[in-house]
Amino acid sequence: MITSFHPPVRTLMGPGPSDVNPRILEALSRPTIGHLDPAFIDMMDQVKVLLQSAFKTENELTLPVSAPGSAGMETAFANLLERGDKAIVCQNGVFGGRMKENVERCGAEAVMVQDEWGTPVDLNKVEEALKANPDAKLLAFVHAETSTGVRSDAKALCELARKYDCLSVVDAVTSLAGIELRVDDWGIDAIYSGTQKCLSCVPGIAPVSFSERAAKIIRERKTPVQSWFLDLNLVMGYWGGSTKRAYHHTAPVNSLYALHESLVIVQEEGIENAWARHARNHRSLAAGIEALGLSFVVEEEYRLPQLNLVRFPDTVDDAAVRAALLQDYDLEIGSGLGAFAGKVWRIGLMGFASSQKNVNLCLAALSNTLR
Amino acid sequence: MITSFHPPVRTLMGPGPSDVNPRILEALSRPTIGHLDPAFIDMMDQVKVLLQSAFKTENELTLPVSAPGSAGMETAFANLLERGDKAIVCQNGVFGGRMKENVERCGAEAVMVQDEWGTPVDLNKVEEALKANPDAKLLAFVHAETSTGVRSDAKALCELARKYDCLSVVDAVTSLAGIELRVDDWGIDAIYSGTQKCLSCVPGIAPVSFSERAAKIIRERKTPVQSWFLDLNLVMGYWGGSTKRAYHHTAPVNSLYALHESLVIVQEEGIENAWARHARNHRSLAAGIEALGLSFVVEEEYRLPQLNLVRFPDTVDDAAVRAALLQDYDLEIGSGLGAFAGKVWRIGLMGFASSQKNVNLCLAALSNTLR
Numbered sequence: 170m171i172t173s174f175h176p177p178v179r180t181l182m183g184p185g186p187s188d189v190n191p192r193i194l195e196a197l198s199r200p201t202i203g204h205l206d207p208a209f210i211d212m213m214d215q216v217k218v219l220l221q222s223a224f225k226t227e228n229e230l231t232l233p234v235s236a237p238g239s240a241g242m243e244t245a246f247a248n249l250l251e252r253g254d255k256a257i258v259c260q261n262g263v264f265g266g267r268m269k270e271n272v273e274r275c276g277a278e279a280v281m282v283q284d285e286w287g288t289p290v291d292l293n294k295v296e297e298a299l300k301a302n303p304d305a306k307l308l309a310f311v312h313a314e315t316s317t318g319v320r321s322d323a324k325a326l327c328e329l330a331r332k333y334d335c336l337s338v339v340d341a342v343t344s345l346a347g348i349e350l351r352v353d354d355w356g357i358d359a360i361y362s363g364t365q366k367c368l369s370c371v372p373g374i375a376p377v378s379f380s381e382r383a384a385k386i387i388r389e390r391k392t393p394v395q396s397w398f399l400d401l402n403l404v405m406g407y408w409g410g411s412t413k414r415a416y417h418h419t420a421p422v423n424s425l426y427a428l429h430e431s432l433v434i435v436q437e438e439g440i441e442n443a444w445a446r447h448a449r450n451h452r453s454l455a456a457g458i459e460a461l462g463l464s465f466v467v468e469e470e471y472r473l474p475q476l477n478l479v480r481f482p483d484t485v486d487d488a489a490v491r492a493a494l495l496q497d498y499d500l501e502i503g504s505g506l507g508a509f510a511g512k513v514w515r516i517g518l519m520g521f522a523s524s525q526k527n528v529n530l531c532l533a534a535l536s537n538t539l540r
Numbered sequence: 541m542i543t544s545f546h547p548p549v550r551t552l553m554g555p556g557p558s559d560v561n562p563r564i565l566e567a568l569s570r571p572t573i574g575h576l577d578p579a580f581i582d583m584m585d586q587v588k589v590l591l592q593s594a595f596k597t598e599n600e601l602t603l604p605v606s607a608p609g610s611a612g613m614e615t616a617f618a619n620l621l622e623r624g625d626k627a628i629v630c631q632n633g634v635f636g637g638r639m640k641e642n643v644e645r646c647g648a649e650a651v652m653v654q655d656e657w658g659t660p661v662d663l664n665k666v667e668e669a670l671k672a673n674p675d676a677k678l679l680a681f682v683h684a685e686t687s688t689g690v691r692s693d694a695k696a697l698c699e700l701a702r703k704y705d706c707l708s709v710v711d712a713v714t715s716l717a718g719i720e721l722r723v724d725d726w727g728i729d730a731i732y733s734g735t736q737k738c739l740s741c742v743p744g745i746a747p748v749s750f751s752e753r754a755a756k757i758i759r760e761r762k763t764p765v766q767s768w769f770l771d772l773n774l775v776m777g778y779w780g781g782s783t784k785r786a787y788h789h790t791a792p793v794n795s796l797y798a799l800h801e802s803l804v805i806v807q808e809e810g811i812e813n814a815w816a817r818h819a820r821n822h823r824s825l826a827a828g829i830e831a832l833g834l835s836f837v838v839e840e841e842y843r844l845p846q847l848n849l850v851r852f853p854d855t856v857d858d859a860a861v862r863a864a865l866l867q868d869y870d871l872e873i874g875s876g877l878g879a880f881a882g883k884v885w886r887i888g889l890m891g892f893a894s895s896q897k898n899v900n901l902c903l904a905a906l907s908n909t910l911r
Contacts, residue, residue: 171590171807173563174583174800176573186793189572192544197794198569201560201742202547203872212545219542235744236607239789240769247767270768365790371572373606373744373792395766396618397641398611416877418610419736421744422557423568424795429545436542501574506787 179495180522182531183503184315184476185343186365186372187519193370196430197423204420212429213408213420219432223345223368223440224360224378226352230387230401231378232408233428235421238342238363241375243271244399245338245359246309248379248387252276254306257298257335259290261321262314263506264340272309275395280305286508287478289471290321292329299333307336307358313344315366316506318467318478318515320348324355331356336383342366345376346435347447347475347519358383364424367447367475369520370431373424431520443520447474450523454516457532461539466513475523477516478509487511490538498534550866551893553902554874555686555847556714557736557743558890564741567801568794575791583800584779584791590803594716594739594811595731595749597723601758601772602749603779604799606792609713609734612746614642615770616709616730617680619750619758623647625677628669628706630661630697634687634877635711639680646766651676657879658849660842661692663700670704678707678729684715686737687877689838689849689886691719695726702727707754713737716747717806718818718846718890729754735795738818738846740891741802744795802891814891818845821894825887828903832910837884846894848887849880858882861909869905 181188202209221231234244246268250256254277258268261284272279282298284291290310299305308330312323323339330337336358344350347367352360358380365372379387379401387394387401394400398418406415435443451474455465458479466478481487487504491514494500503515516531518524552559573580592602605615617639621627625648629639632655643650653669655662661681670676679701683694694710701708707729715721718738723731729751736743750758750772758765758772765771769789777786806814822845826836829850837849852858858875862885865871874886887902889895 171586171804173567173804174570174586174797176570176583176797177577177579178571179573179577181572181574183574185790186572186574189794194569194571194794196544198565199545199547200549200565201552201557201736202550203552203554203557204743206548206550206866206872208548212547215542215545236611236769237789237792240607243767243769267768274764274766274768363790365572371792371794372575372790373795393645395645396614397638397645398607398614418608419556419734419743421608421742421795423560423565423742424744424792426545426547433542433544495577501577 177499179499179501180527180530181501182517182522182527183501184515184517185519187369187517188522189371190369190434190521192434193427193430197371197427199426201422204422205414209422210414216425216429216432219436220376223432223435224352225350225354226378228352228378228380230384230405232404233425234375234377234399235418236375237373238361238375240399241361241363241377242267242340243396244377244401245361246271246275247394247396247399248401249307249336249359249383250275250277251390251392255280255302255304257282257302257305257308259295259310261288261290261317261319262286262311263316264311264314268309287317287319287466289319290326292322292325295326296329299329299335305335307338309338311340312350313348313473315343315476318473318476319471320473327355327357343473343476346440346443348473349444352378364428364431367520368431368435369522370427371424373421374428447518447523450518450525450528451477453525454518454528457528461536475517475519478513479516480513485539493538494534498530500530500534548870550870550872551898551901552872553888553893553898554872555886555888556890558740558888559893560742561740561805561892563805564798564801568742568798570797572793575793576785580793581785587796587800587803590807591747594803594806595723596721596725597749599723599749599751601755604796605746605748605770606789607746608744609732609746611770612732612734612748613638613711614767615748615772616732617642617646618765618767618770619772620678620707620709620730620754621646621648622761622763626651626673626675628653628673628676628679630666630681632659632661632688632690633657633682633685635682635685658688658690658837660690661697663693663696666697667700670700670706676706678709680709682711683721684719684844686714686847689844689847690842691844698726698728714844714847717811717814719844720815723749735799735802738891739802739806741798742795744792745799818889818894821889821896821899822848824896825889825899825902828899832907846888846890850885850887851883852885856910864909865905869901871901871905
């Protein structure tokens with residue numbers, strides 16, 4: 170007989186999921202109601218307003234996709250691209266590569282702009298690619314690369330896209346609520362995020378937002394979106410502003426309670442204050458990391474405060490240290506991905522987990538374990 | 541300022557979500573851990589074993605898709621079909637139509653076998669279609685049509701599929717854990733379900749299972765699955781039996797706690813006992829419905845015990861009755877879909893909601909409201 174599962178109580182300082190605020194876990198467990206219940210419809214309207222506020226946008230087409238961040242990425246590409254389209258994709262880590270996969274599975278061509286892992290997307294290379302590909306439909310890049318801890322200049326990249334009459338598609342999975350992000354001011358056309366990073370919510374939902382320019386392209390497609398489940402023309406029948414909601418799929422009711430609560434918490438703190446908190450706790454961690462004789466992979470200017478790539482000496486046994494942190498401190502930090510596997514740790518300070526208490530725990534645990 | 545959302549406490553007797561067992565809501569709110577945490581990996585292994593047991597299969601490729609039942613449907617078609625393939629799709633309600641949409645969005649051709657809403661899939665018509673289309677790759681049908689309350693003969697349909705060398709694809713969203721379902725004994729090649737029906741779990745996850753024959757077809761595709769997120773060749777790197785789990789997407793950790801708990805509850809009761817309970821409570825409801833002078837749409841032989849289509853007289857104001865049930869009794873029943881809109885109610889007795897207590901409440905509330 171298999172019995173109920175009781176998870177250990179961890180402190181989550183990896184690349185996500187991050188520590189979930191207990192208020193959100195409590196909201197998650199509230200009684201399930203129908204996805205067409207008037208009370209639920211009211212809550213959906215609030216989620217939309219709160220998401221618009223977190224993204225700093227007035228985009229009508231702003232909603233949570235009923236699946237994890239990866240499905241948010243697919244929603245952007247599958248809705249905007251048709252067979253034969255061309256997309257410029259910037260890659261400076263794992264997730265640019267995933268964008269390429271998505272573009273190609275839509276039957277479109279991906280023109281890649283490659284930058285070294287650990288560095289931001291190079292604006293000059295992007296401008297060259299835009300000049301060389303006047304037929305490109307969109308420019309896609311990752312704002313906060315979870316695999317490398319690098320922030321790219323989203324504002325400047327979106328300006329470039331607009332200059333060359335391209336849509337901009339921004340991966341904000343790790344950036345939303347952790348660093349400055351302004352969808353309308355920066356002219357972002359399509360953006361997706363996840364719930365399990367700086368929103369400190371449980372994983373499983375992908376907030377997305379599309380400009381009117383992008384929404385028009387989706388409405389006027391020549392061919393149907395290849396995914397029925399992610400087709401925004403259908404999803405909008407349920408999430409759209411109309412009072413009569415058309416059934417598309419059964420919404421993940423309780424996960425949306427949790428997202429609602431996480432967005433209420435962001436609203437209470439003020440998102441600019443959340444950005445400042447992430448920056449402050451990063452500085453505190455950085456001072457301690459350097460005092461331990463460890464170093465950062467990313468130059469200070471491009472570092473993500475919410476995801477810290479820390480290089481350790483060759484003499485350190487990566488897996489053994491992470492196992493010890495988990496066993497002795499119930500502390501999870503992340504391993505390196507791709508080119509960085511076995512060479513770095515990824516230490517997250519995301520959302521609720523971005524606290525002085527967590528900085529202290531992590532530094533003390535690392536110090537004792539590395540001794 | 542938007543404040544925390546506190547849902548009303550409803551009794552959910554519509555077409556789903558159904559009432560969630562409080563044990564499952566409590567499991568849902570347990571502390572989030574990492575999706576690569578050894579404790580989580582152990583739990584995933586248990587979910588797989590429990591799902592195999594609920595589906596009555598030994599299929600290795602059995603796992604929960606990280607999105608609602610509709611995405612489970614898309615997982616089946618997007619993985620099995622390639623451009624130019626042909627599929628025979630049975631339609632006797634809303635969800636057969638959705639299957640057609642999915643088939644066509646995969647670039648495949650859907651040969652439709654139409655039956656009247658409220659009746660089961662006709663075996664003779666299916667055999668004719670199989671004979672007329674020897675190049676068909678698969679036969680797809682809905683075991684328990686949520687829009688009409690009809691059970692089709694899944695065992696006989698799968699036998700026909702096999703006789704004509706077709707894969708069988710079965711929609712078990714509403715059937716799993718509510719009526720007899722035997723994946724291996726019946727030779728089902730691909731099956732998908734949802735968590736929010738007879739598993740009494742929160743909505744948002746889609747259990748799926750594929751026979752070795754189907755899995756081989758997926759492994760040996762000529763072209764990549766058009767959905768990156770739903771590509772089982774990638775998903776299996778995370779859910780597969782290997783001790784080294786490859787990151788694909790971030791699993792919806794807490795929703796999987798809930799699914800685990802719901803499957804533990806099914807195991808405790810014994811799935812055959814759950815089927816019997818659904819049948820028993822249906823008979824009790826049916827007696828009361830007929831005593832109220834209302835009638836069933838579906839002939840007794842084909843009725844789903846977990847979803848009852850009840851016809852009401854023209855003199856009854858559909859929306860007013862449902863609004864009164866919701867307001868006066870916090871009781872949700874479902875409205876008719878498609879051809880049945882405004883003509884029937886859909887009364888669910890699914891999973892935890894399939895109880896004598898709920899039967900009593902529903903009959904008393906209907907009786908008083910219709911008086």
